[in-house]
Amino acid sequence: MLEKIKKSFRSASSKNGSYSVGMIALVICMVIVVNLIAGQLPENVKSIDISDNNIYGVSKTSKKVLNKLDKKVTFKIYAEKDSTDTRIKSFIKKYTALSDKLSVTWIDPVLHPAALTKAGVEKDTIVISCKDTGKTKSLSFDDILVSDSYSYYTTGSSSASEFDGEGQFTSAINSVTSEQTEKIYYTTGHGEATFSDSVTKLFSKNNLTTDEVNLMMTGEIPDDCDLLFMDAPSKDISDDEKTLLLNYLKKGGKVFIILGDPEDETPNLDEVLKEYGMQEADGYIADMQRSYQGNYYYIFPEITATDDLANNLESEMVLMINAHGLTTTDPARDTITTTAFMQTSDNSYAVTEDKQEEGTYTLGAVATEQITSDDSSDSSSSKTSRLTVISSESMINSQITDTYTTLENLDLFMNAVTANFDKTKNIAIKAKSLEVSNNTMQHAGIISILTIFGIPLVILIYGFMRWWKRRKA
Structure with missing residues (x-):
């Protein structure tokens, strides 16, 4: 019996199977290692902004302010994290990853209702403070996701028309750190x-x-x-x-x-x-x-x-x-x-x-x-x-x-x-x-031109060349 088992491992199919299992295990290990490394990368490196109008992008002006920052600044966010607008959460994570002087603390007002009274703020508020200067500045989520007031007065309803995360955060940091x-x-x-x-x-x-x-x-x-x-x-x-x-x-x-x-x-x-x-x-x-x-x-x-x-x-x-x-x-x-x-x-x-x-x-x-x-x-x-x-x-x-x-x-x-x-x-x-930029034929971008004309043209040329070669064969 033992001899039969040994012979089965010596067969070609057994060797190929062992090789396949080994390669699969190696690939799984590589994926795990790559994910562990990627998880340690800064948020601004591992996150790619594919939003319309690049709302998560950070300008050179903000990066200069953050690079020169020599005081610690704290972001205290009084909101339910799970129900907070994804755009706000994503931008906070990306923005605060740009400097080790910035720290973020989420305070759930449902679990800690007294925190709102103590801080003197309402829910869905970000309090940005600097201990060295003793200055603080409060930002409402409405300051970040700006609604169209004109639409409200004309139609009775409104939705966010602008995203002002970068402008508000950079301004607040400059304000609380300035002497x-x-x-x-x-x-x-x-x-x-x-x-x-x-x-x-x-x-x-x-x-x-x-x-x-x-x-x-x-x-x-x-x-x-x-x-x-x-x-x-x-x-x-x-x-x-x-x-x-x-x-x-x-x-x-x-x-x-x-x-x-x-x-x-x-x-x-x-x-x-x-x-x-x-x-x-x-x-x-x-x-x-x-x-x-x-x-x-x-x-x-x-x-x-x-x-x-x-x-x-x-x-x-x-x-x-x-x-x-x-x-x-x-x-x-x-x-x-x-x-x-x-x-x-x-x-x-x-x-x-x-x-x-x-x-x-x-x-x-x-x-x-x-x-x-x-x-x-x-x-x-x-x-x-x-x-x-x-x-x-x-x-x-x-x-x-x-x-x-x-x-x-x-x-x-x-x-x-x-x-x-x-x-x-x-x-x-x-x-x-936050308005969607429609890509029309009148203002077609490079991607539209390639998609509408470039790819079909390449396929047609390739097909014609293959047809011509077979016709001569």
Whole structure:
């Protein structure tokens, strides 16, 4: 009996079977090892984003913030993990894997209802905190999955239209780890425009706080003002306000002016601009070369921005409508340097009812001056005054920025704002649309072309070659 068993193992079929079993065991071991190794890989490596519009993608801006992070930041998520939207869970996992300074704790409000009261938050909230600074910031899931409020008011129901995970997380981390907050005061009393929701959200994402000031009433600029903003005034400033602005700038202050459509002439505001090497041209600017589909008053300026002003600009496509123009002149002092960062082509005209004057016009400019204290020659005690001027309110008009979301109006605008602060960079990241991008024949992508035409063509050519070869045989 024993001899028969030995002979059976010596047969060819037995050897082949043993070889097959051994190979299967080896493959199973390899699969197990590969899975164990893959399980240890970072989430950003082992997860591939195949979502429409790349909602799980993390931009270079966020990666720079996370790479420079030197303080520990905690994400406490007060929600039932199993019932949390998969998109939020997946993004949290991928985002927090990018830095070992980030940690995540899930707290189930059903199992621990007292935790909500203790933290002072509602369920479906993420509390991002930094122990070193003692700062915290709370984000609702509704801040991440943004609903279409317009659809709600028109149809009575709404669904998530944008995903703002990256923008909210990066902004919150910057806020809780930052040692200071910059403050912007915007003027009132001259028929100024108001900031759109898009602009307000970008200010918040960059850790910038805002407040209003009426210079006629206060007679002074607040001591905690880091940037004085005048948004599209329709009336001129007074003589006292002109003096106040010029003295503020001469002491190293920062002023940002967006020109509006004034009802009358604005000699006092013009004098402020003139002192810093800018003069407003009469009428509206028409650009024969860089216009939107033949509408000459719809201008795509040439972007000449550098350094911080050019941060993260890719397409450099900015649209301005019915813009006024500026010409550069000699400033009041040799210490003032005026530089344009947006201008028209040389085939442009300043158009009024009476005339058309050809030239190249500035649509955005920055004037800087190094200010040194009288009681010290030490350069470390000096300040840099800065006057930023944009020639049209359409630069940040929501009808343009919300309609043409691929334009970089708000990116350039926020760069111009944050360039006024030494320790602040523009880290505001736009929310990503959740709308499905249909691939149509009118806008067919490479994959569509290959699928519709490429693969059938290859099959036809191969079939013809095989037929031709057999026909000759």
